[in-house]
Amino acid sequence: MSLKNRNFVADMDKILNEQQLLLLKDKIAQAQRVTCVCHVSPDGDALGSTLGIAAWMKRLGKECRVVVPNRYPDFLLSLPNVQEIVRYDNHTAEAEQLLMHSDLIWVCDMNAPSRALGMEQILSTCNELATSEGAPFMVMVDHHLEPDANFCNIRISRPEMCATCEVLCHLLWQLGEIGQLSKHEATCLYVGMMTDTGAFTYDSNRAVIYECISHLLATGIDKDKIYRKIFWTYTPNRMRLIGYMLYVKMQNLTEYNTTFMTLTNEERAHLGIKNGDTEGIVNMPLQIQDMRLSAFISEDTEHPEFVKFSLRSVGDFPCNEMSARFFNGGGHKNASGGRLQCTMDEAVELFKKAVREYSHLLKG
Ligand code: 5GP
Ligand code: MN
Numbered sequence: 001m002s003l004k005n006r007n008f009v010a011d012m013d014k015i016l017n018e019q020q021l022l023l024l025k026d027k028i029a030q031a032q033r034v035t036c037v038c039h040v041s042p043d044g045d046a047l048g049s050t051l052g053i054a055a056w057m058k059r060l061g062k063e064c065r066v067v068v069p070n071r072y073p074d075f076l077l078s079l080p081n082v083q084e085i086v087r088y089d090n091h092t093a094e095a096e097q098l099l100m101h102s103d104l105i106w107v108c109d110m111n112a113p114s115r116a117l118g119m120e121q122i123l124s125t126c127n128e129l130a131t132s133e134g135a136p137f138m139v140m141v142d143h144h145l146e147p148d149a150n151f152c153n154i155r156i157s158r159p160e161m162c163a164t165c166e167v168l169c170h171l172l173w174q175l176g177e178i179g180q181l182s183k184h185e186a187t188c189l190y191v192g193m194m195t196d197t198g199a200f201t202y203d204s205n206r207a208v209i210y211e212c213i214s215h216l217l218a219t220g221i222d223k224d225k226i227y228r229k230i231f232w233t234y235t236p237n238r239m240r241l242i243g244y245m246l247y248v249k250m251q252n253l254t255e256y257n258t259t260f261m262t263l264t265n266e267e268r269a270h271l272g273i274k275n276g277d278t279e280g281i282v283n284m285p286l287q288i289q290d291m292r293l294s295a296f297i298s299e300d301t302e303h304p305e306f307v308k309f310s311l312r313s314v315g316d317f318p319c320n321e322m323s324a325r326f327f328n329g330g331g332h333k334n335a336s337g338g339r340l341q342c343t344m345d346e347a348v349e350l351f352k353k354a355v356r357e358y359s360h361l362l363k364g
Contacts, residue, residue, distance in 0.1 A: 010208035013170040027137045031104035034064040039110040040117035042072040044195025049108040049164040052188030067095045069116045073276025078229040080184040088119050096122050102136040109164040112148035141167050162203045165192025169212035178215045186219040238277040245281055256355050256362040259285040260295040265304050282310045292317050297347050307347040309338045326354040
């Protein structure tokens with residue numbers, strides 16, 4: 001075996017420059033009241049990063065709350081302290097009070113106020129105060145492309161990283177905190193990385209990801225149990241929904257190596273399914289041999305005049321580019337989404353048009 005030339009140690013990343021590091025340390029030390037926010041329809045990484053920071057801030061003796069724009073899927077209910085989350089849509093006044101009276105606001109897993117649909121106004125107001133008066137001090141921690149250059153006092157934006165929770169691991173390492181993490185904190189960060197990579201089956205080839213995980217496992221968390229608590233929480237109706245979507249609804253655009261499925265609110269009601277029940281179904285058709293692109297097109301449950309697009313791809317196909325060009329959205333190369341005001345029929349026609357436009361990357 002010739003192992004001698006291979007560097008097996010992946011280095012953690014110094015995420016901040018010296019000036020930012022000193023500034024952030026100072027702001028954390030000074031802050032009494034802290035709030036964490038994330039994007040609309042929070043996913044595992046959005047909740048993992050906000051709840052992870054909240055647990056860390058509390059360990060440092062601060063008052064810290066998590067404010068999210070709207071509902072999150074039931075499969076995330078096992079996350080530590082999830083019951084303390086303040087939903088902006090249901091508790092608007094309380095959420096605005098928390099944000100306006102914060103010394104420090106962590107903006108997690110989102111790159112612009114518009115990603116916190118419904119909370120744009122309050123976040124823009126906070127941002128004006130932050131940039132003009134320095135209070136509340138706002139820190140973005142994110143891994144989406146093109147962060148809004150006028151949003152937050154410090155922007156920690158690392159699109160090459162697999163999850164915002166990975167960005168946080170590096171930050172905690174640089175702050176000398178990684179060895180102090182509690183199991184709660186580590187669980188939250190692990191869930192964010194695990195869910196944003198499909199349990200490390202995509203976007204997860206960088207060796208340093210496993211260095212991060214190694215730090216998290218050192219706290220004594222049981223990653224296998226966390227996996228089961230997050231992914232194996234199906235309701236019988238979700239299991240039936242999967243059968244229905246794959247057997248009845250999946251359409252195969254064979255020559256383009258693409259599938260799509262649609263779901264209306266009428267079907268949702270008929271099948272008795274809840275929001276989180278659809279989670280991850282978009283990934284399933286990618287198990288078909290040679291499949292490159294899968295889309296889940298659904299009526300928005302809260303605003304039925306809108307249609308949501310959820311895209312997943314294999315390899316180099318740029319879902320984010322397609323979402324930005326056709327569906328008023330964005331995201332990552334292999335996982336993106338968007339939202340348009342249109343009918344389901346129009347949405348399907350538009351999707352087919354988008355697929356034809358990208359035929360050079362899909363055919364063959
Ligand atoms: P999902 O399919 O899970 O809803 O979204 C996958 C990814 O696409 C998200 O992590 C997010 O980065 C991105 N995404 C989803 N919806 C939108 C949207 O409406 N606008 C933008 N810019 N990105 C979105
Ligand atoms: Mn994320």
